Amino acid sequence: MKLNSLTKQLSTVKRWMATTLFCMLAMAFLWQGAFFSNTSAMADPAATLIASSDAGDRAQEKASTDAGRTKNFIEDAADKVKQTARNNANKVDEATDNGSFIERKAKKDAATIEKRANEDADRTQKAVDDTKNVVERTVDNIKDAFGK
Numbered sequence: 001m002k003l004n005s006l007t008k009q010l011s012t013v014k015r016w017m018a019t020t021l022f023c024m025l026a027m028a029f030l031w032q033g034a035f036f037s038n039t040s041a042m043a044d045p046a047a048t049l050i051a052s053s054d055a056g057d058r059a060q061e062k063a064s065t066d067a068g069r070t071k072n073f074i075e076d077a078a079d080k081v082k083q084t085a086r087n088n089a090n091k092v093d094e095a096t097d098n099g100s101f102i103e104r105k106a107k108k109d110a111a112t113i114e115k116r117a118n119e120d121a122d123r124t125q126k127a128v129d130d131t132k133n134v135v136e137r138t139v140d141n142i143k144d145a146f147g148k
Contacts, residue, residue, distance in 0.1 A: 056143040060136050067132035078121035085113035
């Protein structure tokens with residue numbers, strides 16, 4: 001049986017369609033394999049949650065420890081400022097006559113510096129406590145959210 005031109009063209013079209021389909025399927029399989037060949041980049045479903053209770057407790061502990069250290073640092077800085085103010089007032093006292101205007105001014109300035117150092121230290125320690133409390137509340141909220 002001899003193929004006429006129409007059947008010959010249909011045969012060629014079928015062959016091209018089959019080849020195209022085969023190539024598209026091959027590309028799809030290669031594409032799929034390229035995305036999933038590196039499974040180490042995928043999240044491990046068995047990994048522990050960041051917000052587990054142990055991690056949350058450690059974060060709260062760390063916040064408390066750091067807040068304590070920071071408050072100690074603030075106290076030390078305030079004490080150094082007060083000591084420096086006292087030393088400066090004593091130097092002025094030694095350099096001047098008793099009861100002079102400069103001596104009274106130096107003592108008054110030292111008292112003002114000490115008062116402000118105490119106020120600044122208290123305000124900074126309150127801010128540290130507020131920050132620590134915010135961190136602890138946030139950790140508790142995260143633990144509650146993942147605990148349910």
